[in-house]
Amino acid sequence: MRASRFFISTLKEAPSDAEIVSHKLMMRAGMIKRLGSGIYTYMPMGLRVIRKVEAIVREEMNAAGAVELLMPLVQPAELWQETGRWDKMGPELLRLKDRHGREFAFQPTSEEVITDVVRSEIKSYRGLPINFYHIQTKFRDERRPRFGLMRGREFTMKDAYSFDRDVAGMQQSYQIMYDAYTRIFNRFGLKFRAVAADNGAIGGSGSHEFHVIASTGEDALVYCPTSDYAANMEAAEAPSLLASRAAPSQPLEKVSTPQMAKCEQVAEFLKLPLAQTVKSIALTVEKEEGAKEYWLLLIRGDHELNEVKVNKVEGLGAFRFSTEAEILEAYGTVPGYLGPVNTKLPVRVVADRTVANMADFVCGANDKDYHYLGANWGRDCAEPQVADLRNVVEGDASPDGQGVLAIERGIEVGHVFQLGTRYSQDMNCVYLDENQHPVPMQMGCYGIGITRILGAAIEQNFDDKGIIWPTSIAPFEIVLCPMGYDRSETVKAETDKLYEALLAAGVDAIVDDRGLRPGAMFADWELIGVPHRVVIGERGLKDGNLEYQGRRDAEAQQVPVAGMVSFIKDQLKR
Amino acid sequence: MRASRFFISTLKEAPSDAEIVSHKLMMRAGMIKRLGSGIYTYMPMGLRVIRKVEAIVREEMNAAGAVELLMPLVQPAELWQETGRWDKMGPELLRLKDRHGREFAFQPTSEEVITDVVRSEIKSYRGLPINFYHIQTKFRDERRPRFGLMRGREFTMKDAYSFDRDVAGMQQSYQIMYDAYTRIFNRFGLKFRAVAADNGAIGGSGSHEFHVIASTGEDALVYCPTSDYAANMEAAEAPSLLASRAAPSQPLEKVSTPQMAKCEQVAEFLKLPLAQTVKSIALTVEKEEGAKEYWLLLIRGDHELNEVKVNKVEGLGAFRFSTEAEILEAYGTVPGYLGPVNTKLPVRVVADRTVANMADFVCGANDKDYHYLGANWGRDCAEPQVADLRNVVEGDASPDGQGVLAIERGIEVGHVFQLGTRYSQDMNCVYLDENQHPVPMQMGCYGIGITRILGAAIEQNFDDKGIIWPTSIAPFEIVLCPMGYDRSETVKAETDKLYEALLAAGVDAIVDDRGLRPGAMFADWELIGVPHRVVIGERGLKDGNLEYQGRRDAEAQQVPVAGMVSFIKDQLKR
Structure with missing residues (x-):
């Protein structure tokens, strides 16, 4: 390809709505x-x-x-109705009607x-x-x-x-x-x-x-x-971080934790490790005829809930987080002070695997500004249902027993x-x-x-100059940058010769014959991210050399004209 | 390609909604x-x-x-509004709304x-x-x-x-x-x-x-x-078929033509050539505030009106054919008996170039069941506006003066x-x-x-067996039909050898390794329309031959195994 017969349009600045690197660079590179x-x-x-x-x-x-x-883009609604997806899919499914009022979907999949x-x-x-x-x-x-x-x-x-x-x-x-x-x-x-x-x-x-x-x-x-x-x-x-549950060693004690609705605050205030605290998450499942079922999920204070895992707990397929009014009704208190001990209404308690093996833990006392110390399963409240509820963290044991997770x-x-x-x-x-x-x-x-x-x-391959395409998917494998294509017969002849030789060797090359100054030309191709570049200049040609630089290379290298094609073919293979 | 790894699905009968050959054959060939x-x-x-x-x-x-x-398929209405096409285009333009109610067109062009x-x-x-x-x-x-x-x-x-x-x-x-x-x-x-x-x-x-x-x-x-x-x-x-207009030689005469609303009937009844008759077509153009303008177009009895040409006559950009009520109002009669002589209301008369040069012509008398004989421009009615209104016919002079039209x-x-x-x-x-x-x-x-x-x-290339693709756009250039691929080691070996050699030569070949009987196999490929076929059979191989047949050839020919690849390459070039 010759740049003069192609369309290249680069921008110094990305538009303001481009938030991430790849979006910015694709806009700037005119992709x-x-x-x-x-x-x-x-x-x-x-x-x-x-x-x-x-x-x-x-x-x-x-x-x-x-x-x-x-397969067609415009697909009859009838087929989507057969699988129920016509109704199940939300507004992500683009629906349309033809001139006769018949309904169709613009395919999101087929x-x-x-x-x-x-x-x-x-x-x-x-x-x-x-x-x-x-x-x-x-x-x-x-x-x-x-x-x-x-x-x-x-x-x-x-x-x-x-x-x-x-x-x-x-x-x-x-x-x-x-x-x-x-x-x-x-x-x-x-x-x-x-x-x-x-x-x-x-x-x-x-x-x-x-x-x-x-x-x-x-x-x-x-x-x-x-x-x-x-x-x-x-x-x-996520594995249990505790192999087994220790016996209770502390009495249940209700302590004042004023305006401390978060485990981090409670742990710091009580000078206890965060891993001794339990986070309570109140869920509601709506049953038929307006009835509600209240669930309390427990994870360790330093862990994060994984909602997809919650969804898989039987009975929680359609959960939602409880409202403050529901929390008041079920626990008699406000969010931040919930716990499995002494709830106002009976609730279904599910403990994460690690929580299920904790003893003497800290949890909300179902009373505003109060937590319990020394809470214990079986003694202070019923044994919970156990499930994997949390995100894994680095260092957790791998489920295959072969190491720890990263x-x-x-x-x-x-x-x-x-x-x-x-x-x-x-x-x-x-x-x-x-x-x-x-x-x-x-x-x-x-x-x-x-x-x-x-x-x-x-997102994986860029630097401050622009994109760095892997060779296999680069818009061009290599760019030839002649210094004065329209001014120097020698440069033009050598450029054309190399270009033809590369084409014959099956290399996807572009010659920048636009007549730009070197700085602007190099900046364009670094932004666009073509992974290999050869500069053809009179100075180098005097010594029989061309200048090669890979997009990630810090320095250019002189390569003899005669060996350039095979040199490039080697570079492309790397 | 090997047929066993591809998907081939042919039908004996085309579905009933397929009206034309190409539709039928594409359905039958599983395209x-x-x-x-x-x-x-x-x-x-x-x-x-x-x-x-x-x-x-x-x-x-x-x-x-x-x-x-x-360019995208889904295009914002705003752009289409800039050129007015959003409103001008009818229901052919598929319009749709996104989840926010914004309007888009599914591109018909860009x-x-x-x-x-x-x-x-x-x-x-x-x-x-x-x-x-x-x-x-x-x-x-x-x-x-x-x-x-x-x-x-x-x-x-x-x-x-x-x-x-x-x-x-x-x-x-x-x-x-x-x-x-x-x-x-x-x-x-x-x-x-x-x-x-x-x-x-x-x-x-x-x-x-x-x-x-x-x-x-x-x-x-x-x-x-x-x-x-x-x-x-x-x-x-369309040229005028009469170089100039003859002088009137007949008087205007009103004759009875009972129930003869067509020029062909009138000509036969009066024993006159059809080319002596004139066909009258009544048009209406609606003007502002409900006003109507009546136009009468005249073409020779053996000619056909070309509506696109009518559209180009100034003032007829938005014509429609007159209703029977309008015809009664303007001409005082019913369709089939109209003419330029003695209309009830003044109408704008446009004569095709040939009609404008006719003398002593036959036309409707604006009276049911009557026509005029010997009508003449200037004498019996005003000189008409002249325009090219008709379809050309074979034998008309070419507009470039270099021959006659086909x-x-x-x-x-x-x-x-x-x-x-x-x-x-x-x-x-x-x-x-x-x-x-x-x-x-x-x-x-x-x-x-x-x-x-x-x-x-x-539509251009088929016969009673099926499609006949030109080689350059055929789904495969050549099909190899082994007789007993799964039964005969020799046949399998020769087939695979030829297939590999063709691939190496850049030929787009398919091997039919489905194990069909010869009749069914040949019928499939004749229907699908692959333009070249080689049959590999034990009988031919005994003499060192394979059997080649082009899709249009009446007979197969024996070709020595050794020369087959170059023979095929020659065939593909033809």
Whole structure:
């Protein structure tokens, strides 16, 4: 490519609505252009990156035996009604009506459509397994779109759907996709981590998220540096930090803790470790005919509640936090002074695993400005129900017993999921087995946020000059910067010669023939993030040299003209 | 590709809603699958054709200096309001609202968005010319979607937009696109014709349609076999068939023509040539405050009215056909007996060029069941306004004076258009010229109906067995049909060897390893339309031969195993 035939548009300053690095840099590098809230035009420079990401995804999906098709964006409401998602999905689902008033969804994913395709196309066990995918525009009407391509409304996703005869087959299809994803993210040249994810109603270990590691990531990833264990915060099992419960050694004592509604304040005031305190969280579950059920969850004072884990406690699928009026009714006091001892009404108490093994703990006294010291299970209140309720923290024992947990930040860019018969049952997507019996197909679904990859790659790879693309997804692999392309015959000739040689060698090069001054030219390409650069100048050519610099290199190096192509091919391989 | 890893789904019968050949064959060949009215899933076999079409379009657009980007599907109403198209476009424009009630259009084309991009990105004459394109999903909410991909609602289009400093620049950009289109359609391997099209309000010769020639095409294409003249029916100028008007030789005579409302009936009854009769068409134009203006258009009895030409007559931009009540009011009679002589109210009479030169003609007498014989302009009624009102017919003189016109049928698959400042003025898309004066940019737009190409290619290339794809856009270039892949070691080995050799030679081959019987296997590939086939069988191998047959060949031919790859490469080049 020649820059004069391309479109390059860089900005010194990012627009004020760009909050995070990747959004700022993509705007400044002219990769995207905002059309509306969460809606972007992919400018030529950005589109090149998207196409490279798509090509890698496509190659690996095909190599893994998945078959590409393309499903429509505008999908009839009737299909979404078959699975109930038409009603269940909130305003994120963009709904529209055609000229005849018929209702449609703008696809956010395509489970319904692919299941409809498969139920009419595949009738026999002989047609299974099959895995269909497409790379297609999606729309999710986010309440608060932001961060550029990270949380846009219109975006591009690769979504694949596998169909199998049985659970074992589904798990095999799932593993094939897991392995393909690993190859894909490796080819992107990004540091990533696959973590076990919460699988909702389906259970089992049937869901993994693929995260690009970045300190700015929204998600906390839990992993064990000395084993294979990795999970997201919702799925990471928190162990009890106490192997067993000690016998009570203190009497129950009610102490004044004036205006100390937080465990930290109480611990400091009482000069006790925070780990001796228990935090009480009051929940309400609404039952039929206006009846309410009150629940009290207990976690150690230094821990954090994990609401997804709470959701999984039987009976808490539809919990909400109690109001102050409900707290007054159930506990006779105000928030900050609740506890499991002497509640006003009977409440269902669930203790986190660690809390369940605590003795002589500090908790609210259900009386404003008072806490109990020396509270003990069984003696001062009933034994609690026990559950994993908290976020793990660094240093917790790994659930596989192979070490302790560490935590890092990530950006979710892929998700593989064992769906089972969630969709095939609602939509009667069955095959006839060897005995001609109809059996619902076992499904899996597998997504990669194509456009999100760009944001994630930048969050992981940037410096104060701009983006640093991994070579495999860079808009161009290398930029040739001639010093005086329009002034020096020698420079022009050597530039063109090198450019042609690189093209012939299959290198994706761009020549900057715009006639910019060196400073502006270099700044553009450092901002855009092309990973390799060769400067062609008369001075170096006198010694038979060109100047090479990798985007991360502190210094340029002189490379003989004759060896440049093979030198570059070596650099590209690194 | 191996068929066992692909998805092939053929049908013996097309669904009943498929009316035309291409729709039937695409359904039967498993290329598309209906999701809703005018909305199709592109199945794996069809998607391969789409990708090949896209690749050719992309290569030639890039070679012509156009720059690819990708504009959003969901576009804010505000932009469409700037050009007035939000209100002007009817229900074809799919409108939608987001969760906040803001209005958007699902793009049918992207003039507004690209003009918005360019007005903020390009400020100076130095940035021009530029031509941006994208290949993107479109939605047009057709009142009556039909014919599969020919008239769908959701479809894929390549749309390009050029921006120039002045009209000469725009015309140059237009010519570059015209030439690129010619290369594109040549590479598709389709017989096509570029015809001048009606340019609406802009005038000049600034619009051409590219049609794939097919006897089933919706559009009539007019061309001169002995010159370069070609136009669509709306743009083809119809000459007067009479060089000058003869003097009146007959008196005006009112004759009884009972129940003969059609020229054909009158001519037969009076034993006169049809070319002596004149057809009268009554139009109404509604003026302000309920006033009506009556117009009478006259064409020769054997000619057809062209409504687009009528539209271009000054004052008839918003005509409609008169109602029977209006006809009674203006002419005092019923339809079928109208004429320019003795109308009840004064009406504006427009005669087609040929009619204007007729003498002693037959026309309605404005009296039920009566016609006039021997009517003459100037003598029996006032001289008419003259205009080109009719469709040309075969044998008409070519407007360039280089021969006579012929007519063939075509399917419109591309359109190039000089827009001028239609959009840039409404949207204030200006550049600063050398003197820092703001000048509106001169635009052009250029579309290719990517998915429509599939339908058009089939309408041009099929037989009773199925589709016959041109090699360049076939889903696979060649199919290898082993006779007993799973039974014969020799057949399997030779098949795999040939397949690998073809892949290495860059040939897009598929091996049918599904284990079908020969008849079913051949029928599938003839239906799907893969243009080249090699059969690998034990019988032929005994003599060292394989059997080659082109999709259009009546007979197969034996080709020695050793020479097969180069033989096939020769076939692919033809």
